Structure formats: structure tokens, C-alpha cells
Amino acid sequence: MNMGRRILLGLVVGACGLLVAQSVGALTISPPTFEVTAKPGETKSLNIRVINDQSAAVTLFTSTANFKAQGETGQPDFLFDVQTSDLASWIKPDKANLTLQPDESTFVPFTITVPANAEPGGHYAGLFFGTGAPETDAGQVGVQSKLGALIIVSVEGNIRESAQIAELAVVGGQKRSHLPVDLGLRIENTGNVHFRPNGFVTIRNMFGGVSATLPINPKEGAVLPGSVRRFDLTWQRTEPQSGNGVFAELREEWRNFALGTYTAEAVVTYGQNGRTLTATSSFAVFPWLLLTIVLVVLVVVVLLLMKGIKAYNRLIIRRAEERTGRRPPGEDKLTK
Helix, strand or coil: CCCCCEEEECCEECCCCCEECCEECCEEEECCEEEEEECCCCEEEEEEEEEECCCCCEEEEEEEEEEEEECCCCEEEECCCCCCCHHHHHEEECCCEEEECCCCEEEEEEEEECCCCCCCEEEEEEEEEECCCCCCCCCCCCEEEEEEEEEEEEECCCCCCCEEEEEEEECCCCEECCCCEEEEEEEEECCCCCECCEEEEEEECCCCCEEEEEECCCCCCCECCCCEEEEEEEECCCCCCCCCCHHHHHHHHHHCCCCEEEEEEEEEEECCCCEEEEEEEEEEECCHHHHHHHHHHHHHHHHHHHHHHHHHHHHHHHHHHHHHCCCCCCHHHHCC
16 A cells, blocks of 8 residues: 555544544444454454444445554554554454445454464554455555454463553643643553553652542553553643633632642552552642732731731820820820
């Protein structure tokens, strides 16, 4: 498939936390993800359901493609331009094409045959149903939609589960005037099989108290071998509101108040044996505008209070002198 070809892929989030097509247009497949453990030389038989929800008949053609991690967000990079090999070549749909009438659904059987010499660890591919026939001419240009499910196979053998925290960073710098604080946790998979990390980032204040506990991977996203995946976390008290200027800044400092230095500690568990990774980072929050206004108000209150105390003391002294006859009434007014 050359660069001139355009492929329209409908992609949504699948159960493994990577992106996979589940529904596009008026077509649906179920389940969106298959996760299989197999031995070398073993064959697995599975079924996938395809549903035509539209009002017209549709003919679909099956195809497969391996995928790898694209960037650090968990999106799959399907290798359509690469000659089929590895897991994509192990997947054999029972039908090369099928026609579904309006509102019709069918189960499509397929097998996964693991070669006897397959490398242990994770193998990753997609099983697709497209509206266009597979190309036979490398120079052909076409437009089609593809609907696919992720196929994840772990081949038994010398499985190596290994990972490290590449970075726990405070996004946007370590000093700010108010929440939210965004954290980026980057986890690198140095083994040969995927895993789904669990754990929390605990934020502690300068006195050691817990200010927040943030789950690292609530959607159970997977980290593929040889890749780094970034997990974004946010600490905030309330959803920030847009706006510019002094009053907007003051509003956010009040609504998302925090003060002092904080430490973020990540504790990550992964793998079958629950191995643990840790990392820390620090940041400071100083709501300068809010504190400046509070300080000014306090100074004004103190000055007014001092002035009031002095006036009150003079009043008490004058009344005491009037009662003892040491100062004629009204003298205080005449001597001012």
C-alpha cells in the first residue's frame, strides 16, 4: 500500500487502554479486544461479532495488520504498509469477505496459530473489516473504511517483565500561584510482554500530611514492550474557569487554593508478581495575589484597630479625670 492510498479508520478506546475500532459509521464489532495466552505451536479458535446497523447492505473484506505503540499516549500504530508477518500472519479469518443485510449481525470465526518457533512474550495485531477489497496493485489508490479489533497474544516461555519510571515531571514548571498541578508519569517497558501498571501518586504538604491521592491508571492502559507510555494526572480542588486579568487570577487562587512546598511520590506496581517502582518530584504553590490582598487587609485592620484603641483610651482617661474633678468638662475639646 503506497502513500497515495487513504484509509479512514474509526477508532475508539478499547478495553486494554490502547485505541481500537469498535464502531464506525453504522457498523459495530464485539468484543473490541481479544487477549490470549498461548503456547508455541498452539492454535486458538475465537469468534468476533459484526453488526450492520445501517439501512443498506454492506460487503466487508477481512485483513490483518501488526501494530506498535505510537508516541506515548497509548495509540496503536497499525503497520499497513509492512509485509504481513508475526501475529498478523498467524490470524486466519474463516471468511475473506462477507455481506450483511440491514440490521443483520453475524459471528465470524477466526484462528490464531502460534508457530512452534514463536518468540516468547507479547505479539500485537488488529483484525479488520473493510469496505474495500485488499489491494493487489501496489500503485492502486483507494478510499475505504476499516473497522478493527485488537488481538493481543502472550506466547508462553521466557517471559521478561521489566520496567522503569523514565520520569515524574511537574508540567509547566515547579512554581505556580494556584492549582491545578499537572503531573506527567512516563513508564518504560524494558521487558518482552505488555503490562498494565497500577498504583497512586501521593501528594504531601510541607508537614508530611497527605493533600491528595491520584490513581495512576484508572483506565487500565497497557504499556507495550520497547515503548514508553505517559500517564497524565491532575491535582485540583475544582474545575478551573477561563478568564484573564487580576480578578480571574484572584478567583482561581481562591477556588484552587494551595500554599507551600509539596512532594509528589509515585508508587507503581506492575506484572504478575506485583513488582514496585517509585519516583518523587516536588513543586511549590504561592498564591501571591490573594496573599497580598489578605496582607493589605490585615494591615488596614490593624491600623484601624490601633487607632480605635487609642481613641478609646483617651475617652476613658477623659471620663476618669472628669469624675475626679482633675479636668473640667469640655477642656479636652478646648485644648485640642
